Amino acid sequence: MSGELPYDRILREYLTGELRVLNAHLPGKQKSLADLWDEEYPHVLCNDGSVHLFKRKELRYLDSLIDSGERKALLLPILIEVNAGRGEMAVLCPGEVEKKVIQKVLDMPLDVREGRVTIYRPQLALVRKRLKTTTQYIFSPQL
Numbered sequence: 678m679s680g681e682l683p684y685d686r687i688l689r690e691y692l693t694g695e696l697r698v699l700n701a702h703l704p705g706k707q708k709s710l711a712d713l714w715d716e717e718y719p720h721v722l723c724n725d726g727s728v729h730l731f732k733r734k735e736l737r738y739l740d741s742l743i744d745s746g747e748r749k750a751l752l753l754p755i756l757i758e759v760n761a762g763r764g765e766m767a768v769l770c771p772g773e774v775e776k777k778v779i780q781k782v783l784d785m786p787l788d789v790r791e792g793r794v795t796i797y798r799p800q801l802a803l804v805r806k807r808l809k810t811t812t813q814y815i816f817s818p819q820l
Contacts, residue, residue: 700816
């Protein structure tokens with residue numbers, strides 16, 4: 678960025694490297710709910726080489742929230758963006774089906790802004806209680 682002080686640039690580069698380490702647990706590629714149903718052990722491979730398994734109970738719950746035609750559109754795990762020092766998080770919603778799922782889990786209407794639905798700590802607790810293995814945190818900087 679032009680006009681950025683050397684310290685700010687160094688800090689930004691450092692945080693970017695640290696966030697890469699913090700986010701190593703993220704899947705290399707998300708899978709659709711429909712594809713996960715076809716697997717004996719529903720899972721995704723993570724960037725750190727680990728395997729993230731999904732509970733069938735959660736997959737059934739998600740299936741009950743959406744229409745059968747939306748199974749291909751729902752990509753799992755659903756990512757929840759966390760910013761350090763903030764009381765709000767954002768559920769990443771690349772499509773309408775993610776918004777629909779979160780609305781039904783929270784039993785309230787939600788707005789998508791820039792591909793994100795803002796939720797707060799009490800709402801996060803509800804989402805994670807029902808969708809423990811089908812959601813993952815992604816850490817982002819608050820700069």
